[in-house]
Amino acid sequence: MSYAFDPSPLVSLPITNQAHRFPVHRVYCVGRNYAEHAKEMGFTGREPPFFFLKPADALVVVPTDQTGTMPYPPLTQDLHHEVELVVAIGQGGRDIPVDQALSHVYGYAVGLDMTRRDLQAEMKKQGRPWCIGKAFDHSAPIGPIVQASQLAGITQAEIKLEVNGITRQHSQINKLIWNIPETIAHLSRAWTLMPGDLIFTGTPEGVGAVVPGDEMTAHITGLPSLRIAIAA
Known part of the structure; x- marks a missing residue:
């Protein structure tokens, strides 16, 4: 088969202790999935889960023990961090039962x-889609995948983000409004999940702005930390 031009390379992630890589299909994100973050965004209660997508090539893949770089994006004056547990799907399906x-x-x-908060807010105000605030280039830094079989107790893990060594976000995965199985079940009713899909499961409270020169370090118990610097 020939193409009019060379296709873009496949996006993939390293897997700890494995020579092969995880090929990425789609990137789903869950909105307002921690109660305290929902409150800081002006919402309360356990609303039905909602989802948005980022393009696979928005991922900034950072290997273990390295510091990645993302450029400060155009059109914004208010770039926010949101640390999240990412679930990597290995077996697809539709209408997947919670159990x-x-x-x-x-x-x-x-x-x-990463979120261009000012652009997102303006789109919300106008009742328009806010892809421009979420799905921009380099908007999804991510670290290596640890296989589920090698990781026990993820639901009890701590999740934390530091900016220049100062803690901004700190919570526990068990505070998710919709837990991991519930999120997968809901998502699979709307889309057929495929091997290679990623699910960003939501961020805890404490989101805030970063500027060029800042360095973020994201931690979740049992997973390699993610370090990334904001470039001009």
């Missing part, structure tokens, strides 16, 4: 859902 959902999980990683 079977974890069997579809390949592994987990630490990710950042």
Whole structure:
């Protein structure tokens, strides 16, 4: 088969202790999935889960023990960090029951859902889609995947983000409003999940702005930390 031009390379993630890599299909994100973050965004209660997507090539892949770089994006004066647990899907399916959902999980990683908050807010005000605030280039830094079989107790893990060594976000995965199996079940009713899908599961309270020169370090217990600097 020939193409009009060379296709873009496949996006993939390193897997700890493995020579092969995880090929990425789609990137799903869950909105307002920690109660305290929902409150700081002006919402309360356990609303039905909602989802948005980022393009796979928005991922900034950072290997273990390295510091990645993302450029400060254009059009914004208010770039926010959102640290998240990322679920990597290894077995696809549709209408997945909650009690079977974890069997579809390949592994987990630490990710950042970077947000052009001012653009997102303006789109919300106008009642328009806010892809411009979420799905821009380099908007999804992510670390290596740890296979689920090598990781026990992810639901009890701590999640934390530091900016220049100062803690900004700190919570526990068990504070997710919709837990991992529930999220997979809900998502699979709207889309057929495929091997290679990633699910950013939501961020805890404490989101805030970063500027060029800042360095973020994201931690989740049991996973390689993710370090990334904001370039001019």
